Amino acid sequence: MIKPSQFRFFLDSGAFSAWSRGTVIDIDEYCAFIKANIDLIEVYASLDVIPGEPNKMATSQQRDEAAEQSWKNYLYMVGEGLDPLPVYHYGEDPRHLERMLDYGCPYIGIGGLVGIPGALRRVWLDRVFDRITDDSGKAIVKTHGFGMTSIPLIFRYPWHSVDSTTWIKITANGGIYLPAIANGEFVFDRVPQTVTVSTLSPKQREGGKGANTMTPALRAILDRWLAICGKTYDEVASDYYHRAVCNVTFFRKVSEAKAERPYQRGAVRRGTIW
Numbered sequence: 001m002i003k004p005s006q007f008r009f010f011l012d013s014g015a016f017s018a019w020s021r022g023t024v025i026d027i028d029e030y031c032a033f034i035k036a037n038i039d040l041i042e043v044y045a046s047l048d049v050i051p052g053e054p055n056k057m058a059t060s061q062q063r064d065e066a067a068e069q070s071w072k073n074y075l076y077m078v079g080e081g082l083d084p085l086p087v088y089h090y091g092e093d094p095r096h097l098e099r100m101l102d103y104g105c106p107y108i109g110i111g112g113l114v115g116i117p118g119a120l121r122r123v124w125l126d127r128v129f130d131r132i133t134d135d136s137g138k139a140i141v142k143t144h145g146f147g148m149t150s151i152p153l154i155f156r157y158p159w160h161s162v163d164s165t166t167w168i169k170i171t172a173n174g175g176i177y178l179p180a181i182a183n184g185e186f187v188f189d190r191v192p193q194t195v196t197v198s199t200l201s202p203k204q205r206e207g208g209k210g211a212n213t214m215t216p217a218l219r220a221i222l223d224r225w226l227a228i229c230g231k232t233y234d235e236v237a238s239d240y241y242h243r244a245v246c247n248v249t250f251f252r253k254v255s256e257a258k259a260e261r262p263y264q265r266g267a268v269r270r271g272t273i274w
Contacts, residue, residue, distance in 0.1 A: 009037075010163065011044040012146075016111075019050035027073055031080045043144070043161075045109055046074040046084035058091070067096045085144060087111045090124055097131065101141065107160070108132075111146040121153065129157050129263070137263035154254065155189045158263040167251065171243045174198025176236060177250040178225055186225065188257040192250065195222060197236045197243065211237070 011034065018025050027047050034044050051066035052058030058066070070087065077084045086105050088097045089112035100108055110128065113121050133139050142160035145153075149164035170177070176197055180190040196203040196210040203210045211222055211233065226233060229249045235242040 007040060008042040009040055010144075010161070011041050012163075013045045013047045015045075015048050016050055020054050027076060031077060031082060034082060035080075043107070044082070044084055046070065046077055046086050048073065048087040048089070048109075048111070050112075051089075060091075063089070063091050064093060067092045071096070071099065085109050087146070088128070090116055090121070094127075094131070097128065101132070105141065107142040107144065109144045109146055110148070113145070114147040118150070121150075122156070125153065125157055133158060133263060139263070149251070151189065151191050151254065155258055156263075167247045168244075170194055171240060171247050174201035174203075174243070176243050176246045178222055179250060179253070181221060186228070186253075188250070188253045197222075197233065199237045 013030060014025060025047060030047055034041060048070040049066040051062040067089070070089075074084060074086045085107055086100050087109035088100060091112065097108075110125070113125075116124075129139075129143075132141055132143065137158065139158040139160070143158075145157075145159050145162040147164050148154065148159070148162040149166055154162060167177070174196050175194045177192040178195045179186040179188055179192050181187070182190075195214075201210060211219065214222065223233065226236065226246065229246040231242050231246055236246060
């Protein structure tokens with residue numbers, strides 16, 4: 001187990017949550033919080049600005065204005081002696097990414113992808129990563145994917161780090177990830193099945209949707225995965241903590257498998273007009 005003294009945090013600014021609730025984050029308070037807790041914080045995001053309004057598609061002008069203010073916030077935080085992670089958002093003009101590269105930012109957040117249809121995300125991310133990788137597919141800067149735990153997209157691009165709350169919600173709702181099987185072995189580069197294991201979930205009473213109504217063959221696969229995680233069915237059926245360990249184990253295996261997979265550049269080449 002990780003002890004509290006070993007915790008290292010990746011601090012998000014909370015800009016998206018504030019935007020969705022119609023509130024504003026004070027940048028000076030944010031900077032002060034970072035400075036007060038800097039010994040525990042490994043990475044902290046710049047205070048970015050989200051364009052438009054909730055449930056409405058932002059216009060090009062709104063995206064441009066938000067990107068400009070985000071950059072001003074980044075420079076302000078740098079002026080405060082901090083080293084924040086700038087964030088480049090879906091739909092922003094490529095010149096904003098170029099500015100980050102020209103400035104020498106070694107680690108860039110990629111955001112604004114939540115809710116974007118998969119096909120559009122892939123096209124846009126192809127363009128981004130074709131710009132920030134060399135001809136061999138090696139990343140020239142580190143990237144963090146905000147809200148990014150799509151297995152196909154994790155394996156397609158050379159992320160340095162990603163985050164998402166999906167796994168926490170699945171854990172809280174009584175589920176665990178069950179990896180796909182290929183040639184009799186668990187594989188982690190494919191979309192896993194989500195299996196309800198909690199005894200409190202109503203899905204346990206619906207045919208095939210919970211562990212208690214699985215076919216014997218599938219239940220045997222589930223028990224095999226639980227053994228790898230060091231857990232029993234009774235533990236994950238009754239306790240959030242044990243389900244969380246299983247889901248963290250899944251993403252640890254994803255990370256290990258990802259490290260062995262080279263990036264294959266997409267169809268968009270450098271020099272192409274976006």
